[in-house]
Amino acid sequence: xxxxxxxxxxxxxxxxxxxxxxxxxxxxxxxxxxxxxxxxxxxxxxxxxxxxxxxxxxxxxxxxxxxxxxxxxxxxxxxxxxxxxxxxxxxxxxxxxxxxxxxxxxxxxxxxxxxxxxxxxxxxxxxxxxxxxxxxx
Numbered sequence: 270x271x272x273x274x275x276x277x278x279x280x281x282x283x284x285x286x287x288x289x290x291x292x293x294x295x296x297x298x299x300x301x302x303x304x305x306x307x308x309x310x311x312x313x314x315x316x317x318x319x320x321x322x323x324x325x326x327x328x329x330x331x332x333x334x335x336x337x338x339x340x341x342x343x344x345x346x347x348x349x350x351x352x353x354x355x356x357x358x359x360x361x362x363x364x365x366x367x368x369x370x371x372x373x374x375x376x377x378x379x380x381x382x383x384x385x386x387x388x389x390x391x392x393x394x395x396x397x398x399x400x401x402x403x404x405x406x
Contacts, residue, residue, distance in 0.1 A: 293312065314362035318350060
């Protein structure tokens with residue numbers, strides 16, 4: 270029982286990278302090569318959420334170290350984001366991230382913007398404030 274328990278407790282060291290990195294990398298390459306757009310959206314959304322979660326973890330690392338179930342919960346959440354049956358990443362992006370981007374004027378209400386680059390200009394203006402004066406919030 271001792272070796273089995275050790276294997277079970279250390280399984281996350283292998284499962285984490287497989288679920289959070291290796292499978293998403295593979296699926297992203299397959300999505301790029303496929304003719305459809307639906308899988309592209311899923312994997313772009315996944316990488317956006319993975320980046321946000323990683324940045325959040327970096328900021329709150331000292332607090333998260335005190336939560337013993339953080340890593341298993343994170344692993345389950347990431348599996349939900351990754352598994353194609355659930356399309357969790359696309360769901361979270363559509364319901365929460367996209368709405369915040371629209372709210373702060375980074376995205377237009379329309380799904381696909383015209384090729385004139387206005388969305389890109391707004392994003393750059395959002396990230397890099399204008400020199401000189403301060404804008405009112």
